[in-house]
Amino acid sequence: MSRPNFPVNRLKTKLAAGQPAAGSFLFTGEPALVEIMGYAGLDFVIIDTEHTPNDSLQVQHLVRAAELAGITPVVRVLANYPAYILRALDVGAQALLIPQVNSAAEAESAVRAAKYGPQGERGMAGIVRAARYGFVPLGEYIQAANDNTMVIVQVESMAAVRNLDAILAVDGVDAVFIGPADLSQSMGLAGQFENSEFRRTIHGIIDRAKAADVRVGIFCAKAADARYWREAGADMLAVGADTMLFAAAVRDLVKDLG
Numbered sequence: 001m002s003r004p005n006f007p008v009n010r011l012k013t014k015l016a017a018g019q020p021a022a023g024s025f026l027f028t029g030e031p032a033l034v035e036i037m038g039y040a041g042l043d044f045v046i047i048d049t050e051h052t053p054n055d056s057l058q059v060q061h062l063v064r065a066a067e068l069a070g071i072t073p074v075v076r077v078l079a080n081y082p083a084y085i086l087r088a089l090d091v092g093a094q095a096l097l098i099p100q101v102n103s104a105a106e107a108e109s110a111v112r113a114a115k116y117g118p119q120g121e122r123g124m125a126g127i128v129r130a131a132r133y134g135f136v137p138l139g140e141y142i143q144a145a146n147d148n149t150m151v152i153v154q155v156e157s158m159a160a161v162r163n164l165d166a167i168l169a170v171d172g173v174d175a176v177f178i179g180p181a182d183l184s185q186s187m188g189l190a191g192q193f194e195n196s197e198f199r200r201t202i203h204g205i206i207d208r209a210k211a212a213d214v215r216v217g218i219f220c221a222k223a224a225d226a227r228y229w230r231e232a233g234a235d236m237l238a239v240g241a242d243t244m245l246f247a248a249a250v251r252d253l254v255k256d257l258g
């Protein structure tokens with residue numbers, strides 16, 4: 001009988017070492033694209049279930065593909081509810097991206113749902129995929145899960161910006177992640193990504209996270225934006241999505257064909 005191992009959380013290792021990490025969103029439910037992102041050298045993939053129809057079974061296939069290719073599977077849950085968080089973790093998500101976290105209480109709720117006791121009150125299941133179907137002693141699995149699981153909360157509204165210092169102080173929040181599209185909407189500047197007040201606000205979030213020694217991520221539409229925000233102090237750069245990357249490649253192909 002072989003003894004299964006738990007995967008190394010590459011995103012967590014890099015961020016803990018003070019190194020920036022690069023990844024992308026996965027909007028389709030295609031495991032091959034997760035493998036390609038891993039083999040190409042990205043550190044993490046954000047499997048989205050907020051804006052996609054991907055269900056838990058599909059997420060499980062995608063997480064498996066990520067483990068195979070050595071890329072950290074982050075799952076963006078549909079909403080900040082313990083049941084969604086539990087589903088993502090039980091199939092093997094190594095990190096959670098929680099949308100629309102606007103207060104310390106909401107961040108605390110996410111951490112409670114993501115961690116087993118004593119840090120939290122995640123529902124116990126020792127025979128699920130994350131627990132290696134019971135092939136690892138329960139106590140060992142619980143410890144590994146609590147050590148490995150990252151909680152990343154999205155700062156994407158003015159309420160979150162106002163409450164940012166309290167959110168940053170929540171024990172168990174590994175990183176905050178800026179959602180530029182939602183933030184711009186919340187500021188009454190929907191889609192105005194070059195607006196100076198909007199950019200000042202993002203700089204302010206990064207600076208406050210740095211001052212609190214909390215890692216900070218951001219969604220970037222293109223590599224140039226990722227380089228800019230990395231220079232400004234962002235640690236976790238999520239650049240585009242599988243759909244965007246494919247769309248760009250096909251657009252270029254059609255142009256090249258003339």
Ligand SMILES: O=C([O-])C(=O)C[C@H](O)[C@@H](O)C(=O)[O-]
Nearest residue numbers: 051156179180181182183219
């Ligand atoms: O508000 C945001 O920018 C985000 O949460 C990242 C997203 O993936 C968003 O940009 C989107 O789906 O267009």
